[in-house]
Amino acid sequence: MSLKELKNNWLASLMDIANLLNVYHWRGAYTLFKKETLRFWRVAFQTIASPVLTALLYLLIFSHVLQGHVQVYKNVPYTAFLIPGLIMMSLLQNSFANSSSSLIQSKVMGNIIFILLTPLTYLQFFVAFLAASIVRGFMVGLSIYLVAIWFVGLPITYPIWILIFALLGSALLGTFGIIAGIWADKFDQMAAFQNFVIMPLTFLSGVFYSIHSLPPFWQVVSKFNPFFYMIDGFRYGFFGQGDISPWISLGVVAAFLFGLAWVALKMLKSGYRLRG
């Protein structure tokens, strides 16, 4: 790429961002965000209530079996330790589910055409889907928190870390969901993605345990899992202690987010699997 092309590319990207800030165009992106938010809200029983119930069942069972047997941090009962992990796990899974299932559904049903026919830019498309994913992740996470604190005392040491990791985590998985939703052509492929990538990564990330309790080999493996950093950083906000420094987690999570956002924007800009 020549210097001039590079400059033009940058200018074009800046123009896209300027376009997004323009009120007239802002309305288009806001409409898409509103539609995506209403879409999951219309089926809130499935998209909010059921993941909250699932998380609470995990809490009930694991705390019943393991309470008193396992202590991860000093002065932190196992049930309290478990809650931030479950909140983050549900928040991440639902952020992913929102963008990915909306995209695969509208692709299979064919109604994605209504968005493709509009003057919405690829950046507006991305921001609208991402924001709706974040909203769903937060609604699920907050619901679990509000129910759980009725039963278990949970300290909040650094609220800012809690917010930062909830925001970055839901954004990361929302972006990942956009990529998966664009890539997959069938529900079957999406289910595979969810069960063979998202589920193992969340379950093996330290939701239910500290990675210090693992054999050395698995501790190293865990450190290659981005979910580990999101959950550890989030938990740090509650207890003021974690497996690693929240600053390292912040760096890793932000790097992953930028990388995935770059991929998603490239896909959307080129029209990959959306425009022939």
Add this chain to the structure above:
Amino acid sequence: MPDNQIDKTVPAIHIKNVHKHFGGLHALNGIDLTIQQGEFFALLGPNGAGKSTLINILAGLLKATQGKVSVMGHDVVDDYQAARMALGVVPQELVFDPFFNVREMLRFQAGYFGKGKENDAWIDEVIENLGLTDKAHTNMRKLSGGMKRRALIAQALAHKPPVIVLDEPTAGVDVELRQMLWGFIKKLNADGHTIILTTHYLEEAETLCERVAMMKQGKIVALDTTSNLLKKLAGKNLRLTLGDAMLPAALLPMLKSGECGIYTLALNEPNQLEFVLSELRKAKVVIEDMQLFEADLEDVFMSLVGGK
């Protein structure tokens, strides 16, 4: 009504040397087409001729391998936002969003184009004109096929585009709806909207459209006013009722169809009638009945597009 500030000399659609290849398949082979503002235009052709591919390129759903396309003077690639603002497309398939009702969908659709509350009066007008008033609060999923088709048309009109493309709008639609639909679209055309449609119903194109393009294997094989096409390319048809007698062999090349002793012959020139009669006399065939009638667009279509 389309914006008054629009320069009326800018063509509604301008297509220049457009090619589209899907791997080895050449779906479009050099299409050139200009449609002026305010036209009622039909794009005809058999399945696989490339009509939908051309429309998808126009709408930005596909990228042309080569060539340029503009809508109201805006290039569909370089200036895609302005081009899409000017265009409303009714897709061929009955697609819908199962989460929302008709009015919600229409407001969302207009919103994507940057339109807000000020546009609601237009949406109500579209709903009323398409006979959707009773169904405005019904979920898209619960609509019948005909109602879904109306909602689909309403969605394409939600942002009040000056150019409207309808891809097979009357496929599988009953007569009543078809008439109501055409009534409304004619009204839009009279208000200054440019209408482009693809259809399999040739009589629709014949009665509605001023100009027609016929496509075959990714090329435009005929492009003219409907009346010129009928005049230039089609002669007359002669229907003969011959009872039990066989059609003389010399007349077989002219045969269009024949069953139960009733034969239809295509006459390209009026003096061929004399030839037919003399052949029949030579073969001593008695003519029970004879009818001469004008060819229709279907004949033009068959002579250009048909395999014969």
